[in-house]
Amino acid sequence: xxxxxxxxxxxxxxxxxxEQLLVIQQAKRAGVEHIVSICNTLNDFEVxxxxxxxxxxxxxxxxxxPTEAGNFLGSWESKVLSYGRYDRVVAIGETGLDYEKFAFxxxxxxxxxxxxxxxxxxxxxxxxxxxRNAHDDILDILRSKIPGKGAIxxxxxxxxxxxxxxxxxxxxxxxxxxxxxxxxxxxxxxxxNLPADRILIESESPFLxxxxxxxxxxxxxxxxxxxxxxxxxxxxxxxxxxxxxxLNSLKAFGLDENx
Numbered sequence: 001x002x003x004x005x006x007x008x009x010x011x012x013x014x015x016x017x018x019e020q021l022l023v024i025q026q027a028k029r030a031g032v033e034h035i036v037s038i039c040n041t042l043n044d045f046e047v048x049x050x051x052x053x054x055x056x057x058x059x060x061x062x063x064x065x066p067t068e069a070g071n072f073l074g075s076w077e078s079k080v081l082s083y084g085r086y087d088r089v090v091a092i093g094e095t096g097l098d099y100e101k102f103a104f105x106x107x108x109x110x111x112x113x114x115x116x117x118x119x120x121x122x123x124x125x126x127x128x129x130x131x132r133n134a135h136d137d138i139l140d141i142l143r144s145k146i147p148g149k150g151a152i153x154x155x156x157x158x159x160x161x162x163x164x165x166x167x168x169x170x171x172x173x174x175x176x177x178x179x180x181x182x183x184x185x186x187x188x189x190x191x192x193n194l195p196a197d198r199i200l201i202e203s204e205s206p207f208l209x210x211x212x213x214x215x216x217x218x219x220x221x222x223x224x225x226x227x228x229x230x231x232x233x234x235x236x237x238x239x240x241x242x243x244x245x246x247l248n249s250l251k252a253f254g255l256d257e258n259x
Contacts, residue, residue: 001224001238001239001242001243002031002033002242002243002246003031003033003201003223004032004033004200004201004249005035005205006201006252006253007036007038007176007204008035008036008203009038009039009204009206010035010048010052010058011039011044012206013205013206013217013219017050020048020051021051021052021054021055023205023220023221024052024057024058024220026220026221027219027220027221028057029221030220030223031242032057032220032223034057035057035058035059036058036059036090037052037058037060037061038061038093039061040064040067040068040094041064041065041071042062042064042076042079042080045060049083058088059088059089059091059253059255060086060090061089061091061093062080062083062084062086062092062093063080063092063093063094063095063127064076064080064112065094066095066098066102066109066112066113066130067102067130069102069109069112070104070108077115080092080116081119081123084125085123090253090255091120091125091126091127091128091152091253092116092123092128093116093127093152094129094130094154095112095113095116095117095128095129095130096129096131097130097134097137098130098131098133099132099134099137100132113141114141114145117146120147124147125149125254126147126152127146127147127150127151127152128154129151129152129154129171131156131157131158142169146169146170149170150172150252151169151170151171151172152172152200152252153172154202155174155175155178155208156173156174156190157187158190159190160186160190160194162190163190163193163194171198172198172199172200172252173190173191173198173199174200174201174202175187175191175199175201175202175230176202176203176207176208176226177208177209177211177213177225177226178208179191179230180225180226181211182211191230192233196244199244200245200249201227201230201245203218203219203220203226205217205219205222206218206219210222210225210226210229211225227241
């Protein structure tokens with residue numbers, strides 16, 4: 001069984017570079033072939049990218065999270081453009097809109113989002129979308145601004161009605177540990193109805209631990225619990241589901257099957 005963790009905040013799990021590499025090794029022993037490392041700020045990206053340079057199973061995304069919209073500086077664009085050309089950087093983001101906790105910065109978030117989309121188009125990379133209570137605005141923007149390589153709705157938490165509105169775009173839906181909870185009925189319905197080739201999984205480490213690890217800091221090695229829940233909801237053998245999702249992940253990030 002090959003697993004692909006499309007979204008993990010390795011830098012938020014440990015500051016020590018050895019501990020970060022141990023997280024990746026532990027994940028590999030659990031069948032996780034690849035991890036996409038996510039950082040919310042450019043300073044974090046610089047540190048984590050350097051720490052994980054020796055890990056050939058780790059890919060990276062670069063961007064400024066919408067949760068940092070009130071803090072970004074004028075020079076950030078040129079840095080994202082430069083870092084986006086680094087080896088093993090496979091996406092721009094996470095970017096998007098967060099109207100739940102950061103509604104006060106809506107205008108700046110939209111500005112930040114649009115600039116990330118432009119950078120993704122220039123670098124021919126997909127974008128990783130952060131969405132909290134902003135699905136309609138995000139979808140409206142993507143309809144005219146989505147980059148050629150498409151977008152990934154990370155930690156998808158919407159319902160089927162919302163997901164179905166985006167299926168005419170080149171987008172994927174990534175599910176995290178919250179899919180393992182029985183009370184996530186709307187999320188289960190979305191997953192059950194999505195085309196198989198649009199589904200990804202992520203750990204969102206160190207957050208959103210699956211039910212079996214509730215109350216603990218999450219780790220990429222736990223992602224098999226998410227995979228099993230996805231397979232059960234879809235009515236598919238876990239090994240078959242794992243391979244479908246693995247190949248979807250390669251496609252979403254433009255990676256070769258022998259990656």
